[in-house]
Amino acid sequence: MKLITRNVDYCIRSLVYMAACKKDIVCAEEMARHLNMPRPFLRKILQVLHKKGMLKAYKGKNGGFKLAVNPKKIFLLDLITAFHGPIKVVEHLFKKKCCPFTECCIVKKKMDKIEKYVISELKDITIYSLVGCKK
């Protein structure tokens, strides 16, 4: 069970970088260099964030990216779901079709509880809360 894959990790770190940066616009090349990530991969990640509306993108020379949202309002949960879809601790099992229990199933109940907990914890972490952390 991985919650934070490389995708999401790079994503978090680049957003923190942008939130902390004095400069308004930062390009992928700069972030890839500073944060030690493969540039083409980072670019792909940033494009996803752009499509999701979390970043503004500027093409052309001196272009780059910029946060489109207050870093206090960018939650870890949303970053994870942006790349992996909604968090589902138990995916396709324990549906009526597959599972004879369903209604009363303890496993399902526990899993739902775990899922709620995980989601609530991840909703708690913002990019802003990570900015000061590095040093």
Added chain:
Amino acid sequence: MKLITRNVDYCIRSLVYMAACKKDIVCAEEMARHLNMPRPFLRKILQVLHKKGMLKAYKGKNGGFKLAVNPKKIFLLDLITAFHGPIKVVEHLFKKKCCPFTECCIVKKKMDKIEKYVISELKDITIYSLVGCKK
């Protein structure tokens, strides 16, 4: 993030079946039929459980499997780790090499907390606790 894959799901249901069954020894064919699973796949799963010492296996005609452990002492956590290895919410990231934060990192702290919670919940569910559930 999947905790319970098909592997583990089949595994749980077959163990519950064995725990509930009046018969001492049950063969893979019977379980596959009753629980609607592909028999060769189930066999592979049961072999894993056997190697882990959770099942006794009997070869030859009228052979099959039998719980080697009290169903009150078979925990969901152990079944999951038997097939996926230890639960790691955050796998390779946030180690000194990769992550500039490490020491103080909020993400890491939260993830560790989530991991502990998940593990403690999964330790709580036994095969025995699932037996009565079906009906």
Added chain:
DNA sequence: TTTAATGATACTATATTGGTATCATTAAGT
């Protein structure tokens, strides 16, 4: 000796993860 079970192993198909590569587009600076 036949039959019906597991043991061991090798193979296949699909999805996900972690990328690379290419070409088009855009805009700043000259």
Added chain:
DNA sequence: ACTTAATGATACCAATATAGTATCATTAAA
């Protein structure tokens, strides 16, 4: 206008995990 340096959009690739299938050897009951 031209060059350069950025993103946009795609298509591709390799490794790993998941979900199986297939085969043959072994074993033991009838």
